[in-house]
Amino acid sequence: MVGRMRRPGILTVLVTLALGTTLALGLALGGGRAAEAAPNPKPTPTTLTIKPEGIGDPVSLRSDRDAALFATLLDQVGWLRTGVGQGEPSAGADLGRKYTVVVTVGDEARQTYDLYPMAKGGPRAYRPSIQPDQRVTSAAWFYGRLNMIEALRAVGLPLPGEPTKVTGGIGGGGAAAESDGLDPTRDFTAAVGDLRRVLMLNTAVIVMITLGLAGIAYLIRRRTN
Structure with a gap:
């Protein structure tokens, strides 16, 4: 008789979600930096x-x-x-x-x-x-x-x-x-890029904290029951 496959624990799911979120944000931040590193060339006198x-x-x-x-x-x-x-x-x-x-x-x-x-x-x-x-x-x-x-x-x-x-x-x-x-467009683009990176990093931290608290709450509830 083939035994039942054990369902993954809640902590495993939470860790997987946290890692996936961190990886996705890292890729997004890396792509943003690459895009900002190659601005459109500025016309030069000929x-x-x-x-x-x-x-x-x-x-x-x-x-x-x-x-x-x-x-x-x-x-x-x-x-x-x-x-x-x-x-x-x-x-x-x-x-x-x-x-x-x-x-x-x-x-x-x-x-x-x-x-x-x-x-x-x-x-x-x-x-x-x-x-x-x-x-x-x-x-x-x-x-x-x-x-x-x-x-x-x-x-x-x-x-x-x-x-x-x-x-x-x-x-x-x-x-x-x-x-x-001075190039106001270039400076504005750089400022927006920096703000975007800060917001995405803050989002990643909030997601990880939320998942951690959810895992702790689940363990406490499981033990009290």
């Missing part, structure tokens, strides 16, 4: 075009063909995207010739800035409120890089003076690449 005011042909630089010169020019304007400005020039100030830089991503113009390398008192830069990508911003003046003349001359623009090697010259803004600006 072309910079400089147009002199008045007579003169524009100069275009591509990141994949003129990497060094491209980086030299991007350093002059990459930090102008954010910020509130550093003081508007006085009326009638001698700013000298204007050089307009257009930043392009792929085939789409994203930003434009005006550089004044020969401004009296030091290079200046201007960010127009109307940008090609329709981004909402404000018009602002900045003190430009101290090496602005050398940088523009290095990329092929005729400026007075002797050619010199482009060196550091932070001037009005700290060295910052185009992708260094």
Whole structure:
């Protein structure tokens, strides 16, 4: 006669449920971290075009063909995207010739800035409120890089003076690449991800405590009976 199969005890069931819950939450948390670890790549500039005011042909630089010169020019304007400005020039100030830089991503113009390398008192830069990508911003003046003349001359623009090697010259803004600006979407996503992990961990703890209390209550009831 085949004996009856013994039914699994309540503690075995509770432990199995607790382990299954912990494993499922662990997989969910791991999947969330993996998804957050691979965000969508942020667009990076591919072309910079400089147009002199008045007579003169524009100069275009591509990141994949003129990497060094491209980086030299991007350093002059990459930090102008954010910020509130550093003081508007006085009326009638001698700013000298204007050089307009257009930043392009792929085939789409994203930003434009005006550089004044020969401004009296030091290079200046201007960010127009109307940008090609329709981004909402404000018009602002900045003190430009101290090496602005050398940088523009290095990329092929005729400026007075002797050619010199482009060196550091932070001037009005700290060295910052185009992708260094604040990204509220990225910060919000990270905060939501952290909150989700905390809530899931708290849920796992509550489930395990509940199952443990249920097991203890069952044992006490069984012994009293």
